[in-house]
Amino acid sequence: MRGHILESALRLFAAGGFNGTSLHDIAADAGCSKASLIYHFSTKEAILTELLTPAREELAALDAHVTGLPQDQQVEAAVVGYVELALRHRREVKILFEDTPVMVCNPALGDIAAMAERLVDTMSGRSRDAGRIVSANMVLGAVFVTCAGEMDIPDDVLRDELIAGALRTLGRRPDGPRH
Amino acid sequence: MRGHILESALRLFAAGGFNGTSLHDIAADAGCSKASLIYHFSTKEAILTELLTPAREELAALDAHVTGLPQDQQVEAAVVGYVELALRHRREVKILFEDTPVMVCNPALGDIAAMAERLVDTMSGRSRDAGRIVSANMVLGAVFVTCAGEMDIPDDVLRDELIAGALRTLGRRPDGPRH
DNA sequence: ACGGTAACTGTCCGATCGGTCAGTACTGAC
DNA sequence: GTCAGTACTGACCGATCGGACAGTTACCGT
Numbered sequence: 332m333r334g335h336i337l338e339s340a341l342r343l344f345a346a347g348g349f350n351g352t353s354l355h356d357i358a359a360d361a362g363c364s365k366a367s368l369i370y371h372f373s374t375k376e377a378i379l380t381e382l383l384t385p386a387r388e389e390l391a392a393l394d395a396h397v398t399g400l401p402q403d404q405q406v407e408a409a410v411v412g413y414v415e416l417a418l419r420h421r422r423e424v425k426i427l428f429e430d431t432p433v434m435v436c437n438p439a440l441g442d443i444a445a446m447a448e449r450l451v452d453t454m455s456g457r458s459r460d461a462g463r464i465v466s467a468n469m470v471l472g473a474v475f476v477t478c479a480g481e482m483d484i485p486d487d488v489l490r491d492e493l494i495a496g497a498l499r500t501l502g503r504r505p506d507g508p509r510h
Numbered sequence: 511m512r513g514h515i516l517e518s519a520l521r522l523f524a525a526g527g528f529n530g531t532s533l534h535d536i537a538a539d540a541g542c543s544k545a546s547l548i549y550h551f552s553t554k555e556a557i558l559t560e561l562l563t564p565a566r567e568e569l570a571a572l573d574a575h576v577t578g579l580p581q582d583q584q585v586e587a588a589v590v591g592y593v594e595l596a597l598r599h600r601r602e603v604k605i606l607f608e609d610t611p612v613m614v615c616n617p618a619l620g621d622i623a624a625m626a627e628r629l630v631d632t633m634s635g636r637s638r639d640a641g642r643i644v645s646a647n648m649v650l651g652a653v654f655v656t657c658a659g660e661m662d663i664p665d666d667v668l669r670d671e672l673i674a675g676a677l678r679t680l681g682r683r684p685d686g687p688r689h
Numbered sequence: 690a691c692g693g694t695a696a697c698t699g700t701c702c703g704a705t706c707g708g709t710c711a712g713t714a715c716t717g718a719c
Numbered sequence: 720g721t722c723a724g725t726a727c728t729g730a731c732c733g734a735t736c737g738g739a740c741a742g743t744t745a746c747c748g749t
Contacts, residue, residue: 332696347611350529354737364698369738371696428655429608432526461663465656465671466678472655473648473679476607480647484640492644499645500652500679511726533707543728548708550726 333371336361340378345422349379349430380439383427386420387443394446397453406501409453410470414493417478418486425479447471454501463501470497512550515540519557524601528558528609559618562606565599566622573625576632585680588632589649593672596657597665604658626650633680642680649676 339360343352354375358365372378393412400408417424427434427443434440455467474493482489498504518540522531533554537544551557572591579587596603606613606622613619634646653672661668677683 348527348529348609350527351611353735355735365738366699366740367697370698373738375737429610430527431608432530461667462671462674464661465663465668466675468656468659468661469652469672469675469679473652475655476651477644477647482643482647484644488640489644492641493648495641496645496648496679499681500648500675502678532705534705544707545709545729546727549728552708554707 332361332363332367336363336368336371336378337382341382341422341426344379344382344430345425349426349433376433376437379426379430379433380437383423383434383440383443386416386423386427387440389416389420390443390446390450394449397450405453406456406503407498409450410497410501411494413450413454413470414474414490414497417474418490418493421478424475428475428479454497466501470500473497473500511540511542511546515542515547515550515557516561520561520601520605523558523561523609524604528605528612555612555616558605558609558612559616562602562613562619562622565595565602565606566619568595568599569622569625569629573628576629584632585635585682586677588629589676589680590673592629592633592649593653593669593676596653597669597672600657603654607654607658633676645680649679652676652679 336357340352340357343356343360346352347356354365354368357378358368361368368375368378372381393409393416397405397409397412431444435444451464451467451471454470455463458464474497477489477493484492495504515536519531519536522535522539525531526535533544533547536557537547540547547554547557551560572588572595576584576588576591610623614623630643630646630650633649634642637643653676656668656672663671674683
């Protein structure tokens with residue numbers, strides 16, 4: 332049951348947003364009572380927290396891994412790691428971006444924004460140059476939107492194209508998409 | 511008053527989302543009663559609609575303008591037009607992306623998604639190649655996120671860097687950001 | 690056979706939601 | 720002076736929200 336609830340909540344939050352989805356909606360979708368949701372998770376917020384925790388932990392792991400790398404490998408590792416993470420957690424990332432106001436007020440999730448910022452800083456090569464900073468922010472949004480929107484492209488192709496596109500955005504590769 | 515209400519609603523919707531902002535919140539921020547909101551605009555949805563209409567119309571104009579251009583100028587025109595539009599309507603674009611579920615159900619706003627899709631199609635060079643399609647989608651998200659997030663970079667610099675970054679993403683320029 | 694506990698539900702609750710409505714204050718036209 | 724109309728409000732409404740709580744059922748070790 333617990334798993335069913337999380338699956339329903341994930342789908343509904345991704346489709347209608349956190350504030351746009353009621354406990355009644357989730358209960359109906361999961362095939363249980365509203366009271367059952369509160370039995371398994373004590374709050375609506377707690378459902379969101381538990382839903383996003385795996386992605387949050389993977390982001391933390393990525394953050395730690397990238398930081399420990401030699402300088403000249405950090406950018407590429409950050410890009411690849413972020414793309415794969417976003418692809419592995421498409422709907423979670425969508426919720427993360429679309430419900431930022433809800434998220435930043437959540438004590439268990441509030442550090443995600445800071446970690447994302449650090450990821451962007453890494454992708455910019457820790458530069459103060461406006462061009463680098465803008466490019467890195469662009470990658471953040473580019474990967475998110477592309478993963479969140481549903482396209483009929485196989486995941487492995489999407490992965491490679493996202494990485495290539497992101498590195499192009501950052502000015503790391505001279506070659507464009509073939510045609 | 512009417513203008514004050516729209517300004518308050520714009521700020522609050524952008525900060526907390528449509529579903530996360532109540533009529534009471536808007537009334538308090540605008541310094542009037544909740545009933546006054548309904549007097550000027552008949553529904554909460556109508557406030558959103560009126561708020562997004564200018565941006566919607568500019569998008570429609572951009573769509574028409576780009577379509578009328580010779581093939582070889584369309585991609586660059588689409589990129590430049592989109593960047594300038596997003597920069598001119600930062601908060602509106604943020605609402606547009608964060609409240610897609612609300613938007614697509616709104617009859618007066620429902621066509622925005624279709625126009626955005628056409629814009630992406632144009633930026634992809636109307637290609638069926640996965641790389642092109644992914645790149646174009648990336649540009650859509652890249653510009654949005656960068657405009658929506660607040661950075662202390664002057665608008666004109668941001669404009670140039672966004673255009674350059676987007677064209678790089680699309681593989682239209684071999685040079686990266688200077689360093 | 691039975692006590693304990695985990696899983697689950699129906700029902701109720703106060704708060705808040707978007708929206709209605711009767712009424713008031715002000716203003717310019719005649 | 721008065722009257723129509725515009726701008727606005729306080730009080731109120733039903734619906735829905737997240738959540739509390741007292742059960743009921745089913746299973747399990749003893």
